[in-house]
Every structure is written in structure tokens, then in C-alpha cells.
Amino acid sequence: MVIDESVIGRELPSFTVELERGRVRLFAEVIGDDNPVFTDLDAARAAGHPDLPVPPTFLFGFVLEGAKSTQWLDDLGIDLGNVLHAEQSFTYHDTAHAGDVLVYRPRIADTFEKKGGALRFVVREISVTREDGSPVVDLRDSIAVVRPAPADAR
Amino acid sequence: MSAAAVEPGTQLPDLPLPPISRATLALFAGASGDHNPIHIDLDFARAAGQDDVFAHGMLSMAYLGRLLTDLVPVGAIRSYTVRFAAITPVHAEVTCRGTVASVETVDGERRARLQLEARLADGTVTVRGEAVVAVQQ
Numbered sequence: 106m107v108i109d110e111s112v113i114g115r116e117l118p119s120f121t122v123e124l125e126r127g128r129v130r131l132f133a134e135v136i137g138d139d140n141p142v143f144t145d146l147d148a149a150r151a152a153g154h155p156d157l158p159v160p161p162t163f164l165f166g167f168v169l170e171g172a173k174s175t176q177w178l179d180d181l182g183i184d185l186g187n188v189l190h191a192e193q194s195f196t197y198h199d200t201a202h203a204g205d206v207l208v209y210r211p212r213i214a215d216t217f218e219k220k221g222g223a224l225r226f227v228v229r230e231i232s233v234t235r236e237d238g239s240p241v242v243d244l245r246d247s248i249a250v251v252r253p254a255p256a257d258a259r
Numbered sequence: 260m261s262a263a264a265v266e267p268g269t270q271l272p273d274l275p276l277p278p279i280s281r282a283t284l285a286l287f288a289g290a291s292g293d294h295n296p297i298h299i300d301l302d303f304a305r306a307a308g309q310d311d312v313f314a315h316g317m318l319s320m321a322y323l324g325r326l327l328t329d330l331v332p333v334g335a336i337r338s339y340t341v342r343f344a345a346i347t348p349v350h351a352e353v354t355c356r357g358t359v360a361s362v363e364t365v366d367g368e369r370r371a372r373l374q375l376e377a378r379l380a381d382g383t384v385t386v387r388g389e390a391v392v393a394v395q396q
Binding site: 132134136142143152162165171190192193195197200 | 276277283286287289290291292293294295296297303306307308315316317318320321322324325327328329332333334336337338339340341342343346
């Protein structure tokens with residue numbers, strides 16, 4: 106399939122995530138964050154949180170998790186090995202905590218070429234809300250596809 | 260450093276990270292959910308034309324995020340954006356830096372705009388970013 110502007114606005118499958126306390130702890134430990142608010146329930150509660158708050162970039166990873174997460178690339182004829190993460194943005198509305206159940210709604214927001222077609226960018230916007238629809242974070246990620254196959258090869 | 264003390268030009272304390280090991284990449288894949296094999300599977304990386312696996316861009320963004328949560332409570336971050344400028348090789352030693360670019364009052368809230376960057380030991384800038392955080396009066 107040729108990627109062109111016709112994919113802009115396409116909605117991708119939504120999904121729901123339950124945030125696990127152990128996962129929040131592991132994330133904080135792997136990135137070397139020793140702020141106890143992310144790992145120690147008592148410290149989190151002392152800081153006014155109902156449970157462990159999630160570190161600032163924690164909520165993006167779920168977008169990439171599991172085999173189904175790359176289906177949209179397959180559908181566009183993009184080889185995962187040719188994809189580089191180009192930009193990432195978070196706009197925060199509310200703090201997420203372990204135990205929260207969040208709904209992710211992704212859509213393709215933009216696509217364009219650079220360097221005379223050597224790079225193809227695809228931008229997604231993903232709204233992350235609670236089940237009642239109240240906003241938590243808006244994600245925007247841009248990937249660069251290197252070596253996009255020429256149109257006549259598709 | 261106290262968030263109340265930030266003024267334009269204020270430099271945040273540098274955050275030097277230990278060398279990024281293959282184990283860190285494997286653990287970050289599991290902890291973050293970013294399972295792209297290019298970061299953890301040498302065979303896949305080579306088949307994709309890379310010499311070796313390389314670090315998740317989001318690992319550097321998470322490291323830079325520590326500058327933010329060292330400065331303000333996590334709920335005080337309003338926005339956070341980065342552009343990935345170069346690949347971070349496995350074993351790289353990354354240093355995170357941040358500077359206060361401006362301070363302004365928006366909707367009655369004092370907010371600092373921070374310029375952020377992650378660098379390798381050879382000076383290569385791998386990530387450039389910007390964040391807006393609420394800081395107390």
C-alpha cells in the first residue's frame with residue numbers, strides 16, 4: 106500500500122490498559138529514578154497521591170506493547186526494522202496512578218516526506234482518558250521510515 | 260534545587276547516567292512495553308542493517324524526565340516534547356542537561372519553560388527537548 110495523505114485521520118484500534126503497581130516500580134528502577142514517590146506506597150500517599158503516580162513518560166510504552174501494536178505499520182506496508190522514533194510529545198491533563206484503567210484512542214494525524222522521499226514521516230495522535238472520558242494525557246508520536254519502498258515496488 | 264528558585268537562565272543540575280548495558284535495554288523493553296526487537300535482538304538489528312542493537316529513544320526521554328521530577332512534583336508537568344536527533348548506541352554514557360529558558364504566568368500559574376538535551380560522552384546530542392512545568396511563587 107502506498108502511504109499518502111489519504112491515511113490522515115484514519116482511526117486505529119483503541120485499547121484499554123490497567124496500570125500495575127509492580128510495573129510502575131520496575132519502570133522507575135530501570136531508569137534509575139530513586140524518587141520514592143514512584144516505588145514506595147507510603148511515600149506516594151505522604152505526597153498526596155492515592156497510589157504510586159507514574160513517571161512522566163510511562164504511559165507511552167503501552168502504545169508499542171505486544172504483537173498487535175505494529176499491525177498498523179504492517180497495514181501501511183512499513184517494515185518495523187526501517188522505523189525510527191523521530192519525535193514524542195506529552196500534554197498532561199491529570200496525573201495517572203497505579204490501579205487506573207485508561208483508554209487509548211490513536212489516530213493517524215499527519216504524514217509527509219522529507220529529503221526528496223528518502224524519509225517518510227507518520228504522525229499519530231493518541232488521546233488517553235479514563236473510562237469516563239476525562240482526559241489524562243495527549244500523546245503525539247512521529248516516526249521516520251527510512252528506505253521507504255518506491256511506489257512502483259508495492 | 261528548589262522549584263521556587265528557578266529563573267530564566269537557571270541551569271538544572273547535570274544528570275550523568277551509567278553506561279547503558281544490554282541488560283538495561285532488555286529490562287526497559289519489559290518495563291516500558293516498547294518491545295521493538297531492534298533494541299534487544301542483535302539478529303534483528305543486523306538484518307535491519309545496524310551494526311548492533313541501540314537504545315530506545317524513550318529510555319533517553321525517561322532519563323530526561325528525571326530532571327523534571329527532580330525539580331517539581333510529577334503532577335506539575337504540563338507538557339514534555341522531544342526530538343530524537345541521533346541513535347544512542349549500547350554502552351553509551353548519556354548525560355542529561357536542562358536550562359530554564361523562560362518563566363511566565365499562564366492562567367494564574369507560574370510556569371517555567373525548560374530546554375533539555377541528552378548527550379553522549381563524545382558530545383553528540385541525541386535528544387533535544389522542551390518541557391513546561393508549574394513552579395511555585
